[in-house]
Amino acid sequence: MHQIEISNLSIDIVRKGIKNMHLSVYPPTGRIRVAAPLNIDDDAIKLFVISKLAWIKRNQRNFEKQDRQSARIFEERECHYYEGRKYLLRVNTQEAPPKVLLKTKKYIDMYVRPNTSKEQQQVILNEWYRKQLKNNIPLLIEKWEKNIGVEVSSWGVKQMKTKWGTCNIEQKRIWINLELAKKPVYCLEYIIVHELIHLLERHHNNRFLALMESHMPQWKVYKKELNSLPVSHGEWKY
Numbered sequence: 001m002h003q004i005e006i007s008n009l010s011i012d013i014v015r016k017g018i019k020n021m022h023l024s025v026y027p028p029t030g031r032i033r034v035a036a037p038l039n040i041d042d043d044a045i046k047l048f049v050i051s052k053l054a055w056i057k058r059n060q061r062n063f064e065k066q067d068r069q070s071a072r073i074f075e076e077r078e079c080h081y082y083e084g085r086k087y088l089l090r091v092n093t094q095e096a097p098p099k100v101l102l103k104t105k106k107y108i109d110m111y112v113r114p115n116t117s118k119e120q121q122q123v124i125l126n127e128w129y130r131k132q133l134k135n136n137i138p139l140l141i142e143k144w145e146k147n148i149g150v151e152v153s154s155w156g157v158k159q160m161k162t163k164w165g166t167c168n169i170e171q172k173r174i175w176i177n178l179e180l181a182k183k184p185v186y187c188l189e190y191i192i193v194h195e196l197i198h199l200l201e202r203h204h205n206n207r208f209l210a211l212m213e214s215h216m217p218q219w220k221v222y223k224k225e226l227n228s229l230p231v232s233h234g235e236w237k238y
């Protein structure tokens with residue numbers, strides 16, 4: 001990988017055996033990366049990037065905005081998302097093990113011991129998100145393993161910066177981004193289908209798209225929604 005500079009922007013360039021140039025802007029800093037075919041020289045890449053400058057700047061501005069929006073500081077009535085719905089946070093203190101409850105369609109109630117720091121509150125909420133996902137995922141994997149005709153050996157949930165999910169094809173293991181707990185369940189389902197299809201096809205090629213179409217004809221709608229919902233991070237790669 002090397003870098004080129006264009007109008008104060010540094011661009012990471014990776015050359016691979018691909019047909020078309022591919023431009024990505026990654027959260028949270030707006031890092032720019034171009035994947036280019038092996039036979040394309042830096043001048044051609046520069047022209048390509050210059051033609052996309054408005055798009056790059058727009059995405060970088062969005063990341064800045066989203067960063068402000070997603071820097072949760074655990075204030076009373078701050079808004080947090082769960083399964084695509086918006087809730088207001090209520091922090092209650094009590095001398096008991098911490099817990100999180102959804103008692104109504106409006107509030108996420110967090111119960112913590114007195115003097116629990118904001119960082120600890122973040123951990124408690126994240127662990128709750130993780131638990132919810134871990135409750136939802138097994139049934140979805142089971143359903144889609146049958147439909148697609150594949151089997152995973154294991155799966156897990158973790159926080160990832162740039163991907164909604166990953167699939168290790170050799171180990172048949174999939175990872176799901178913790179952030180998906182905040183999205184509608186069909187978005188989670190879409191990512192699971194996407195990762196399971198990788199067990200049949202490694203690359204995002206025509207065969208992959210055809211498999212996606214046949215198993216989940218609505219996938220483009222879900223993808224669009226996933227990338228446009230609040231606190232999402234723009235164009236994620238997966």
Ligand SMILES: [Zn+2]
Pocket residue numbers: 194198204238
């Ligand atoms: Zn993929």
